[in-house]
Amino acid sequence: xxxxxxxxxxxxxxxxxxxxxxxxxxxxxxxxxxxxxxxxxxxxxxxxxxxxxxxxxxxxxxxxxxxxxxxxxxxxxxxxxxxxxxxxxxxxxxxxxxxxxxxxxxxxxxxxxxxxxxxxxxxxxxxxxxxxxxxxxxxxxxxxxxxxxxxxxxxxxxxxxxxxxxxxxxxxxxxxxxxxxxxxxxxxxxxxxxxxxxxxxxxxxxxxxxxxxxxxxxxxxxxxxxxxxxxxxxxxxxxxxxxxxxxxxxxxxxxxxxxxxxxxxxxxxxxxxxxxxxxxxxxxxxxxxxxxxxxxxxxxxxxxxxxxxxxxxxxxxxxxxxxxxxxxxxxx
Amino acid sequence: xxxxxxxxxxxxxxxxxxxxxxxxxxxxxxxxxxxxxxxxxxxxxxxxxxxxxxxxxxxxxxxxxxxxxxxxxxxxxxxxxxxxxxxxxxxxxxxxxxxxxxxxxxxxxxxxxxxxxxxxxxxxxxxxxxxxxxxxxxxxxxxxxxxxxxxxxxxxxxxxxxxxxxxxxxxxxxxxxxxxxxxxxxxxxxxxxxxxxxxxxxxxxxxxxxxxxxxxxxxxxxxxxxxxxxxxxxxxxxxxxxxxxxxxxxxxxxxxxxxxxxxxxxxxxxxxxxxxxxxxxxxxxxxxxx
Ligand SMILES: Nc1ncnc2c1ncn2[C@@H]1O[C@H](COP(=O)(O)OP(=O)(O)OP(=O)(O)O)[C@@H](O)[C@H]1O
Ligand SMILES: [Mg+2]
Numbered sequence: 001x002x003x004x005x006x007x008x009x010x011x012x013x014x015x016x017x018x019x020x021x022x023x024x025x026x027x028x029x030x031x032x033x034x035x036x037x038x039x040x041x042x043x044x045x046x047x048x049x050x051x052x053x054x055x056x057x058x059x060x061x062x063x064x065x066x067x068x069x070x071x072x073x074x075x076x077x078x079x080x081x082x083x084x085x086x087x088x089x090x091x092x093x094x095x096x097x098x099x100x101x102x103x104x105x106x107x108x109x110x111x112x113x114x115x116x117x118x119x120x121x122x123x124x125x126x127x128x129x130x131x132x133x134x135x136x137x138x139x140x141x142x143x144x145x146x147x148x149x150x151x152x153x154x155x156x157x158x159x160x161x162x163x164x165x166x167x168x169x170x171x172x173x174x175x176x177x178x179x180x181x182x183x184x185x186x187x188x189x190x191x192x193x194x195x196x197x198x199x200x201x202x203x204x205x206x207x208x209x210x211x212x213x214x215x216x217x218x219x220x221x222x223x224x225x226x227x228x229x230x231x232x233x234x235x236x237x238x239x240x241x242x243x244x245x246x247x248x249x250x251x252x253x254x255x256x257x258x259x260x261x262x263x264x265x266x267x268x269x270x271x272x273x274x275x276x277x278x279x280x281x282x283x284x285x286x287x288x289x290x291x292x293x294x295x296x297x298x299x300x301x302x303x304x305x306x307x308x309x310x311x312x313x314x315x316x317x318x319x320x321x322x323x324x325x326x327x328x329x330x331x332x
Numbered sequence: 333x334x335x336x337x338x339x340x341x342x343x344x345x346x347x348x349x350x351x352x353x354x355x356x357x358x359x360x361x362x363x364x365x366x367x368x369x370x371x372x373x374x375x376x377x378x379x380x381x382x383x384x385x386x387x388x389x390x391x392x393x394x395x396x397x398x399x400x401x402x403x404x405x406x407x408x409x410x411x412x413x414x415x416x417x418x419x420x421x422x423x424x425x426x427x428x429x430x431x432x433x434x435x436x437x438x439x440x441x442x443x444x445x446x447x448x449x450x451x452x453x454x455x456x457x458x459x460x461x462x463x464x465x466x467x468x469x470x471x472x473x474x475x476x477x478x479x480x481x482x483x484x485x486x487x488x489x490x491x492x493x494x495x496x497x498x499x500x501x502x503x504x505x506x507x508x509x510x511x512x513x514x515x516x517x518x519x520x521x522x523x524x525x526x527x528x529x530x531x532x533x534x535x536x537x538x539x540x541x542x543x544x545x546x547x548x549x550x551x552x553x554x555x556x557x558x559x560x561x562x563x564x565x566x567x568x569x570x571x572x573x574x575x576x577x578x579x580x581x582x583x584x585x586x587x588x589x590x591x592x593x594x595x596x597x598x599x600x601x602x603x604x605x606x607x608x609x610x611x612x613x614x615x616x617x618x619x620x621x622x
Contacts, residue, residue, distance in 0.1 A: 052519050073525035085520035089538040098534070099524035146524070 001063045002154035002186030003028045004049060009058035011044055011210075018044050019210040021058065026154075026188065026203075028063075031180050034190045035197040035233070036207035042190040045207070046156050049188065051075050062153060073102075078147035079156040082163065084139045086131035086146075092118075093127040096145045103150075117145040120179075137168045144179070154186035161196065173200060194234055198222070206230050228328040231256050237285060239322070240296045247323075252331055256322035259285065259299040264306075268315030272296070274306050288312055361602075367595035374589035387596035396572045396580055401604070403487055404576040407494065408555040408608075412548060414495035419502030419547065420540065426503070427510045437507075444500040448560040455493045456482060456565045486566045486574035493561050498554075502547045509543035510536070545619040552612060556605050577601045 004026040011019040018041045026032050034042045047053040049060060051072035060068045067075050078099075086095050093114055100110040118124045121141040131139055140160060147155055157176070161169045177200050180187050191197055197204050198218045206213040206221065206229070214226040218234075225231035231239050239256045247255040264286075272290035279302065286298045286306060298314060306312065323331040371383045391397060426437055443451065459466045460481040468478035481489040513536065521531045559578045562568055568575035568583060575583070581601060585594020 050523060052522070072519075072523045077523070079520065079523050081516045081520060083514070083516050085514065085516035087517060087521070087535060090534075098521070098526070102521075102525040102527075102530060146520075150524070 001028055002026075002152075003063050004154060004186065004188075005059075005061045005064075006049070007059045007061075009048060009060060010056045011041075011048055011053065012056045017210070019048070022210070022212060024205065024212065024215070026186060029184050029186055031177075031187045031189065031200060031202045032205060033197040033201035033203070034188065034205050034207055035192065035194060036213075037233075038192055040207045041210040042192070042207055043158055044210075046079075046158055046188060046190050050077055050079050050156050052079075076153040077156055078150050078152035078154075079158065080140075080143045080147050080160045082159045084131070084143040086139060086142055088131055091128050091130060092123060092134070092142050092145075095131065095142055096123075096149055099146060099150045113149045114145075117149045120148070120182075121145050136164050137172060140164065140172060141175075144176070148179075148183065152185065154188060157187065157189040159190055159192070161191075162193075169196075176200065194236060198234065204234075206233060224330070225256075225322065226330055228254060228256070228324050231322055231324070231330070237297050237299070242293050242296075244292075246293050250321065250323055252323035253326045254324040254328075256324060257296075257316045257320065259297040261317045261320035262296065262298045262314050263317060264298065264300055264304070264312050265315045266313060268313040270296070270314040270316075272312060272314065274308055274310045274312060277306055277308065286312070288314060290314065364595045364598050367591055368599050370592045370595075372590075372592040372595075374591060383592070387592045388600070391584070391593055391596045391600060396575060399572040400575045400577045400580040403572075403574065404556065404578075404604075406487060407491055407558060407576055408552055410488075410491040411495045411498060411555050412551060414491070415498045415502040415551065416544060416547065418495070418499050419506045420544075422499070422503040423506040423510050424536075426507050440503055441500045443497050446497060448494075448497065448558075449564050451497050452490075452493050452561040452564045455489075455496070460489060482566050483570065486570065490558075490561055490565060490574055493565070494555065494558055498551055502551070505543050505547050506540060509540050513539050541619050545616045548616060549612060552608065553605075556601075556608065577604065 004024075006022060006024045008021040008023060009019065010017065010021050022045070034045060036042055044053060048055055051067070051070060051074075055068060058068075059066065062075055062077070087098065090098065096114045096117055097110045100113055105113075114127070115124070118127055121144060123138070123141055123145060126134060126138060126142075131142065134142065143160070160176075161172050164172060173196060176187075176189075180200075189196075189200060201218055203215060204218055204221055205215050208229050214221060214230045216224075221230055221234045225234060225239075228241070232241070235258055237259050239258050240262075242255040242257070243253065247253060270290045270293055272288040272293075274286050275289050275295065276287040278285040282302045284300050284302050284304055284306070286300060288296050288298055290296055296314065298312075300306070325331050368387050369382060369384060370380045371386070372380045422440065426433070426440065430436075446454075457465070462468050462478045462480040462483075465478075467481070471478045479485075517535055518531060521535055526534065557578050558576060559582065562574055562576065562579045563582075566574040568579045572580075577597070578601065581594050581597035584590050584597050
């Protein structure tokens with residue numbers, strides 16, 4: 001079990017309020033991703049759930065039981081830190097066994113569980129090394145191993161992949177997703193990388209300045225962003241925002257259209273010239289300067305050989321326009 | 333410094349310093365060795381004669397020698413125990429956030445800057461004096477007989493005085509080590525269910541071992557030659573109760589005017605210090621390897 005409920009939880013450091021009253025419900029077995037720009041309070045929120053920080057007010061319940069004042073060890077949660085926080089003077093084996101030893105399990109059971117975890121994480125041949133003798137990805141796996149042996153109610157990850165290089169990040173991302181499929185334990189995962197959020201989450205929680213901007217499945221957020229912030233944060237490259245006369249025509253303050261929802265066609269409504277073309281091979285991203293609209297990012301197929309200065313004519317796909325009011329909220 | 337050429341150049345460049353340091357060390361040592369083989373008493377100038385190992389024989393067979401050796405080891409060991417345990421405790425306290433942290437930390441270092449003679453005299457006259465001392469006053473307030481520390485527990489008193497002046501050193505080194513302990517590790521251990529005591533045993537202590545090793549090595553070097561504190565408080569007495577080897581050498585050469593015997597004692601002290609050093613490096617030196 002691993003169902004977590006936060007009710008009007010707040011957190012202030014001195015007189016700085018980092019988390020204004022916040023309500024959130026995380027279901028058992030869900031993979032929830034907290035995403036948001038740097039400094040928005042993702043880590044703080046995770047540490048509140050872990051019990052490493054005390055709430056300033058509000059309640060946290062785990063599996064229906066009040067946990068607000070429980071110490072971290074009593075909450076039955078396991079955390080993987082960004083710096084891995086492995087114990088440097090213990091072997092990998094001892095690192096993974098540490099929570100079991102603290103729980104007072106017999107050495108035989110400890111050894112058995114460590115072996116099992118090491119097998120799942122492909123660590124068997126490294127068990128007698130020290131953390132300092134491992135690569136970043138291996139250390140990450142040890143940190144995960146130390147978390148899974150405890151069989152926690154939920155896993156908490158704080159930007160676990162941010163110290164890894166791009167290709168390792170992709171493979172570790174998949175490993176963590178697979179781990180979630182096998183264990184079916186609740187996982188809460190903090191990242192500022194929207195690609196990680198989109199690919200891994202069952203449910204994304206978008207945060208800004210401690211406030212929840214929107215909660216929903218990745219495709220929900222992609223299709224129906226509740227406001228400008230979410231619209232700009234989810235999706236890569238960023239959604240184009242158009243203001244002024246063009247938006248007013250559509251009856252809104254800001255008009256949003258994603259780069260992948262603009263086609264290069266003959267006789268489209270927007271005429272412009274290509275400012276910059278980034279050829280990625282599979283796709284090409286064009287920055288097109290459209291008179292009266294501004295710069296638009298457009299995704300075209302990688303085979304389109306357009307270059308700086310080429311004139312193009314653009315048309316947004318019908319039904320893929322997002323309209324936002326003066327307060328930034330999406331209009332129906 | 334990869335090439336043969338630059339290595340030769342480097343050797344040439346450092347050689348003046350190395351030669352100077354070498355002479356600085358070898359000349360006094362050679363002269364001490366030379367004197368230690370002479371019958372050389374300041375009361376009978378001009379009567380020096382070669383005596384072989386007699387000086388060594390007399391120094392070693394002197395009953396004061398065994399006492400001094402034991403006292404030296406007790407002094408070093410006692411001060412080390414107090415400063416390590418006290419230093420860890422103080423460092424843990426000073427690592428807690430509290431108001432006026434900066435001031436308190438500076439004040440804790442203060443005893444280190446007090447000269448050994450001064451601190452020993454302050455302890456002797458203001459604290460341990462059986463008539464006017466602070467401890468005597470406290471004892472009298474509670475209706476106890478004042479205790480004459482320097483007369484009845486001379487070595488323990490000197491250990492206390494020396495430990496007091498070395499405590500800041502170990503506290504400071506251990507405090508900086510504590511501050512470099514990764515907070516996330518502590519939090520991870522907390523989540524792993526480790527109590528405060530277990531976190532201390534399994535994380536803090538292993539993290540501190542290297543610094544403790546450094547403290548032990550440095551302090552041992554200095555504690556083997558404690559002298560001023562003994563000179564101004566007990567003069568090595570009563571009897572030989574608080575005489576250590578440096579004090580015995582001093583007594584031999586300057587109180588008995590026996591330069592030859594004193595020199596032999598000095599050479600024996602050097603040999604003993606080296607034995608202690610080898611022993612220490614064997615025992616704890618491996619902590620310094622990464
Ligand atoms: N101990 C603290 N004392 C005071 N302010 C703090 C403390 N910890 C965090 N903050 C503030 O709280 C805010 C949120 O910090 P937090 O670490 O949760 O951000 P984050 O979303 O995890 O950012 P990042 O993506 O950079 O890790 C920041 O503005 C930070 O300055
Ligand atoms: Mg963070």
